[in-house]
Amino acid sequence: MADAGPYSTQMSTESSTWLSHYTLRISRQLRSPQVRVDSVISESGFCNATLRCSVEGADHVTYQWTPMGPRAVVSQEGSVLSDAWSLHDLDRTYTCMAENPVSSYSSTPLPVGQLCTKQKLMQVSEPIKDSNVCWLRGAVEMLCSSKAEAKRKSAGSIPQLTCNAVSQPSSTPVVVNGALGKSVTLPLEFPTGGKAEDIIAITVLYSGRSIAFINPREAGSLHVMDPKWKTRLNFIHPDSVQLNNLTLADAGPYSAQMSTENSTWLSRYTLRIFRQLRRPQVRVDSVISENGSCIATLRCSVEDADHVTYQWTPMGPRAVVSQEGSVLSDAWSLHDLDRIYTCMAQNPVSSYSSTPLPVGQLCTGSKAAEATYCPVTWIFLGKGLLLLVFLGVLGTWHIQTRMLSMKRDK
Template identity: 40%
Template sequence: MARTLTVLKSPTPSSTAKSMIRLIQSLTLVSFLGPGNSVSEASSTPPVVNGVLRESVTLPSNFPVKENISSITWLHKGNSVIFIWPKEAKIQVTDPTRKDRLNIIESYSLQLNNLTMADAGHYRAQITTSTSFLYTDYNLQIFRRLSNLQVAYHTKLSENSTCEIQLTCSVENPNDNVSFRWEVAGNTFHSEANLSVAWNPKSLSEETYTCIAENPVSNLSSSVSDKSVCKGVINGKNEYLDIRWIIIVVVLTCIFFIALILIFVQRKKVAGFFQFSTQQTQCPGELPDSVPSH
């Protein structure tokens, strides 16, 4: 039957003194280990555990269950944070600043809740038995979850009528060990936050670029297409061309009508001239008939 561990969070002075005596006795047991006893070796590179700010993380104890355990202590940066007496089913939180955020769960693993940046660092689980002194090490890192991924772009029309695109990817917490990469069709295209590409308006193709931001505890992504971001600059060019053609058409139309008016006026003048000339040629022949006879 499983035994219930009692957590002692607010000990009396006398019980605190007893606890410290037991702690000292347990820690000094290693000095009295005789022949045949063993001490575990620390790993030169402790495994890294990633925690999320304001969330929880568990550090496994990795101790053999069948061992006759006298005491267990968890240390952070060399200082004891919690002490356990399995036989007495008691737990003493030795770091009062974290008394409400530390729990011992299955197999004496340490659970830290509501993580802060101060919780990062080296942790050691240390166990004392009648025949051995064992420990397990971890390096805890704390990260924020990434948020507010944004993709900004700047476009311009080059001399050869292609749309040049400058893409920039950013997050709200850029210092949380963030890496960026750009993917096209699921394949990594570029491994930086900034990306420069071009799109030809004459081409019928359209490419989608996906920015992925990630750190050890989270990732975000956002996509844009070259055709969509170039729409404004291409439409601006077309509007300029439309206005230019409208002006050309209006000017040509005005010239055409002015030419028609000039032709019409010129024809009127020619017609008037010929009519006047006809009248002049008829007048000398009519004069003798108009003179009275004597």
């Protein structure tokens, strides 16, 4: 695992140098995934269950469930499945397949009949009342029009649920980036031909769990069901949901389920939370003066930040960057010492530039010339010292001679 990280190969010709960058990721081969039943609720002739698939000691894992029914909703990168079944569906068998970049493995098949028996479903004998919303637990909320009703075919029979089927969402959620402590907006996505004014109900979900219900046709009809969102979730009429005062724990999968009188569809989002960057610091890793040139390695870093990319300006013909751009190696001659370097750090929500660094602070003219002109410099210094010593001796002898002469004259 310690071998993972950034690698690069530097290739040089007589006139140029270039660099190829690689990122090596090491992944463990997967074991058989385990399927856990989070919840099972039998009501209204339906069995609603939430299943969770996981692989011990593994990372970079994606999950896929088979089969996927019309009422199925997956969340948390596919690891959690919420679905609802009637008596006719109890012969289904579910399998979770886990994959990472180097292996894949399927779970032991799980029959729906083990979760929901016919006896459990037959116990529900109360009629379904007229309602704008009929809840299918485990993150499947089907919104019915006020005209919808469920009728019994006969006494003791299974109620018939007349809800709209949920349209299958896009396979790729919309990625939304938010800054820690700030606000972010989740734009509602409408299918072709859909209009905001046709929506009669909106349900906001986090990790497959309902956190808010909105009736856009009634002012102030926002009902927040999760206490932690009580003062932080707003509906911006007519087509967006706003999340405020974001924390790192708010990151994850969100979805918005929208219903008209005839259809229901789902918009999915992945919310990522980042800290706003502080000013990057530039550190001098090494400075070498030789052959009339100054060669230095500079390192740029931002404290307590992730997903950061770096960019140096200016970039000379001999400059080489590595470690995602945070390290710059360059060489300068005596004519380049007036250059000023700046490192700009960026993440998805902010950017910040370092304090400008003059090359002259790293390599002075004497340092850059040291290796080539060092012998000549020492010769001049030696001659100068010898001349000073000679003049001092000569002056002393001259003074002593004059003093002796004066004594004789007296």
